[in-house]
Amino acid sequence: MTAPWLELLDDTIRACAEFDRPDLAQRLRARRASLLGPARRVVVFGCPGQGKSQLVNALLGAAVCAVGDDVTTAVPAVLRHAETPTAAVLGAADAGGPVETATARANKHPEAVGAEIGLPRALLGSGMELVDAPPVGEPTGRRTELAMAALAEADCALLVSDATAALTPLELDLLGQVARLCPAVAVVLTKIDMVPRWRHVAEVDRNRLADAGLVAPVVPVSSVLRLAAAKANDRGLNAESGFTALVECLRAAVLADPAAAAGRAAAATCAVVIEELMGPVKARAAALPPAVSQDGLVKATKRVEQVQRDAARMQTQLADDVADLNSDVEYDLRDRTRRVLREVDDYFEEADPLKVWPEFSDWMRETLTTVAEANADWLLRRFEWIAGRLAAEVDDLPALLDSAGVDDLRTPRVEPFTPVQKMFVGLRGSYSGLLMSGLATTLAGLPLINPISIGAGVAFGARSVFEERGARLKRRQAVAKTAAQRHVDDFFLAYGKQTRDAVRLIHRALRDRLDEVARQVRADAAESAGRVKRAVEAANARRTELITGVRRDLTKLGTLRGRAEAARRPLTVPRGLTA
Amino acid sequence: MLAAVWSLVDTALAAYRGDPRATAFLEACRAALSGPLRVAAVGAAGSGRSTLLDAIVGEPFTARASRLVVDWPGAVELIDGDGDHDAALVLLPRPAAPFPDALDPVASIAVLSRADELGGGRVDAMVSARQLARRHARGELGALCQDVVAVSGLTALASATMTAEEDATLRALAGLPRAELEPALLSVDRFTGSALPVPAAERVALVERLGLFGVRLALSAARRSADPRAELSRASGVGEIRTAVAECFADRADTLRARSALTAVDSLVRADPRPGMAAEVERVTAGAHELRELRLLASLRSGRVSLDDLGDDAVTEARYLLGAAGPNRLACTDDPYTALLRWRARALDTTLPDAQRRAAGIIARTCAALATR
Known part of the structure; x- marks a missing residue:
């Protein structure tokens, strides 16, 4: 079974690949390889002149790291277990020499990047390697760079701060940075042999660590006493040096359970990497498009309803107009025929039908033709007006659509009206023609006119011989009036029927045309609404997809981070020399 | 130069009449010009400022006051903290970068104030610290100040x-x-x-x-x-710091005072310009040969200007003539007049780099002043 931390590390490496960060994956793979190695890496770091190298020397009981009163360490020294003492200077040609001077040679060589020393020490043999890092003080500089590089590989880090002064903001900041990368950190308070108030300084340091929210034990030690104890083989002195507590601390951090230490280090590295992966995802979450506006859709739906309402309203209007027209046309016809009759009455008050009948007959025909023509013309003009009004309304409809495409839409929509107009024009010709011819036939074929004229002429002619002149004339006149009235009545009936038929015909044509136009406009509006709806739905779907993606990524990284956080329990150790 | 600065301050006082803040500021400048040389101890908390000042004075005065006038010989006012000052003792816990901004190539001395701790409190800690100070005086730190001195303030105060x-x-x-x-x-x-x-x-x-x-x-x-008391005093390095202050500051008190007053007036004129004042400041600055000497000395120390091509003797002579080693400027010079001719010839030698010719010109003028004295 693989260790849980290895699984976490592999999952994080996979996440790196998934989130397209091969650089981070590479880093983690390197870290994985080093974590799978046998030894845990303890890095000793801190500001210049705190006694880092001396601490390493005292810890191992050997003067392997060069020490001095000034800034001495220039490159990191890695101390490993070896059966016989060995030494190598990295990154530069080394003339060779005793193991004890290897770090001094590496420090002096401008091109050296480190020193590696193997020592037969039980502490190193139990699964630990020590790194004496160069001081971190200058914000930039080769020493700081080398130190930070060494810290990136650390499974446990010891911040060395001497007892002459409490932890500075710089040191706290540095420790905070290191603690993110490496969960096992401790502050080693050195030089307690020469500072009377080191207990006070240790207390201040603990308070400052607590204030900064850093979990790290403070271990006070004296390298001088430890070295003196090793020389004199003095157990009491060794206890005073505080190194027992430091070794205990290291034991708890790395030696007691190297797998757990590796797990903590892996978790910390993973946490940092996951945090880095989360950055872009969070940026993506912040940059999500806003919810799609429903305004367009609402507008389009409203427009469909409006178009329907308009169509219904126009049909009603057309029906009303036609009803008005029917009533007006009928009235007009009745009015005109009545006036003709009145004229006939007036005429036959004086004239003798016997004498004037042929002229009267011609006059009657002409007058009724004129009446029919005027009435028909008026009817057609009224229809034209109605159609015009509707056409204007229908024409206006596209203006309710979006301005785009109006020009395209207007033309086909207007054009269908031409047939209507054409029909009218045709009707006018053909209708009046039909009317006239029908009327002419009616008039010609009517027994009213010819037989009356003839019959009456015969009757009048015959009666005039026998009857008294005045009385006969009156009768003739009355007969002529009745005959004229009948004829006009017949004309009214026949022509009125024709008119109503024509009105119905035109009404139907108009209604059908209007229906057709309304259907078309409604179809257009519905299609446009559909388009808007589909666009809104597509945008919503895309947004939902993005949100889901970001949520999924965040959840995934969050889960990973949770696992990493759970696995990076901070280091807790006995407080050692504090009383 | 001091006289020129005096008259500059007076001119400024006339120009800023009616402005109470500027007048108070200029009055303070005047008082400082006629007062003792102000030497401040500058350093972070815990760098041992008060301990060092108490040790220099020989009694714990910083508990009562933040400034005290001592005879060095010549009145020197010691100031605890970074107030207005003519010269500074910049306290460093250790000679490692980053160096504080308070370091000034002309008017500061770097003090390794807890030198006994550098050597871990060994009996020979101060010997080692002194070597360290000398090494750094020749290095990067030395270029930023007049001198580097190792002191153990605690030891000195205890001895006193x-x-x-x-x-x-x-x-x-x-x-x-x-x-x-x-x-x-x-x-x-x-x-x-x-x-x-x-x-x-x-x-x-x-x-x-x-x-x-x-x-x-x-x-x-x-x-x-x-x-034990004499031994502590000898080891503490308090003697060295007294000597350094006397040589680097007290001997040049007038120039340093004039320099800080000139800087103060310059800052006032820049912040709140008055007609003609900027030109007046410029005239005094340009005419102050002592300031040029100080700047050249600082440049020579920091390596911005190098006279190494002219030989070691010339370098040493130049440093002495410029007053690097105190008032005895002719210690390395046979005769000021021949020195004048020598340096003037270098100033006119077109084969030398510009920087060296300008430096030679300044030294020639110093020689001329010494020759006519």
Whole structure:
């Protein structure tokens, strides 16, 4: 079974690949390889002149790291277990020499990047390697760079701060940075042999660590006493040096359970990497498009309803107009025929039908033709007006659509009206023609006119011989009036029927045309609404997809981070020399 | 130069009449010009400012006041903290970068103020610290200041204020057998906690006052029957710092005072310009040969200007002529007139780089002043 931390590390490496960060994956793979190695890496770091190298020397009981009163360490020294003492200077040609001077040679060589020393020490043999890092003080500089590089590989880090002064903001900041990368950190308070108030300084340091929210034990030690104890083989002195507590601390951090230490280090590295992966995802979450506006859709739906309402309203209007027209046309016809009759009455008050009948007959025909023509013309003009009004309304409809495409839409929509107009024009010709011819036939074929004229002429002619002149004339006149009235009545009936038929015909044509136009406009509006709806739905779907993606990524990284956080329990150790 | 600065301050006072803040500022400049040289101890908390000042004065005055005038010879006002000053002692816990901004190539001395701790409190800690200071005086740090001095303020103060009781305690301890005493000197805890015939409370007080280094040093002196107090004073480095202040600051007090007054007036004129004042400041600055000398010295120290091509003798002569080693400017020069001719010839030598010719011109003018004195 693989260790849980290895699984976490592999999952994080996979996440790196998934989130397209091969650089981070590479880093983690390197870290994985080093974590799978046998030894845990303890890095000793801190500001210049705190006694880092001396601490390493005292810890191992050997003067392997060069020490001095000034800034001495220039490159990191890695101390490993070896059966016989060995030494190598990295990154530069080394003339060779005793193991004890290897770090001094590496420090002096401008091109050296480190020193590696193997020592037969039980502490190193139990699964630990020590790194004496160069001081971190200058914000930039080769020493700081080398130190930070060494810290990136650390499974446990010891911040060395001497007892002459409490932890500075710089040191706290540095420790905070290191603690993110490496969960096992401790502050080693050195030089307690020469500072009377080191207990006070240790207390201040603990308070400052607590204030900064850093979990790290403070271990006070004296390298001088430890070295003196090793020389004199003095157990009491060794206890005073505080190194027992430091070794205990290291034991708890790395030696007691190297797998757990590796797990903590892996978790910390993973946490940092996951945090880095989360950055872009969070940026993506912040940059999500806003919810799609429903305004367009609402507008389009409203427009469909409006178009329907308009169509219904126009049909009603057309029906009303036609009803008005029917009533007006009928009235007009009745009015005109009545006036003709009145004229006939007036005429036959004086004239003798016997004498004037042929002229009267011609006059009657002409007058009724004129009446029919005027009435028909008026009817057609009224229809034209109605159609015009509707056409204007229908024409206006596209203006309710979006301005785009109006020009395209207007033309086909207007054009269908031409047939209507054409029909009218045709009707006018053909209708009046039909009317006239029908009327002419009616008039010609009517027994009213010819037989009356003839019959009456015969009757009048015959009666005039026998009857008294005045009385006969009156009768003739009355007969002529009745005959004229009948004829006009017949004309009214026949022509009125024709008119109503024509009105119905035109009404139907108009209604059908209007229906057709309304259907078309409604179809257009519905299609446009559909388009808007589909666009809104597509945008919503895309947004939902993005949100889901970001949520999924965040959840995934969050889960990973949770696992990493759970696995990076901070280091807790006995407080050692504090009383 | 001092006279020119005096008249500049007076001109400025006339120009800023009616402006109470500027007038108060200029009055303060005037007072500083006629007052003692102001030397400030500048350093971070815990760098040992007050301890050092108390040690220099020989009594704990910083508990009562933040400034004190001492005779150095010549009045010098010591200031605790980064106030207005003519020159500064910049306290560094250790000679490592990053160096503080307070360092000034012309008017500052870097002080390794807790030098005994650099060597871990060993008996030879101060010897090693002095070597360290000398090495850094030649290096990057030295270019940023006039001198680098290693001091143990605690030791110096303890030596200056040592009581008869403390002396007696020291002598009692020194009388103990070596086998008994040496293990007790391994650490502070051992010194205060060991079973020694001297009362523990006295030992705690002693190590608090002297530090472990002081205790070790005083006991070794007492065992040699030497005076612990003199030994502490000698080792503490307080003498070196007095000498450094006297040489680097007190001998040039007038120039330093004029320089700080000129800087102050310049800052006022820049912040709140008045017609003609900027030109007046510029005229005085340009005419101040002493300032040019100081700047050239600083450039020579920092390596911005190098006269190494002219030979070691010429470099040493130039430094002496410019007053790097105090008022005895002709110590390395046979005759000021021939020196004048020599340096003037260098100033006119077109084969030399511009920077060297300008430097030679400044030195020639110094020679001319020395020759006509």
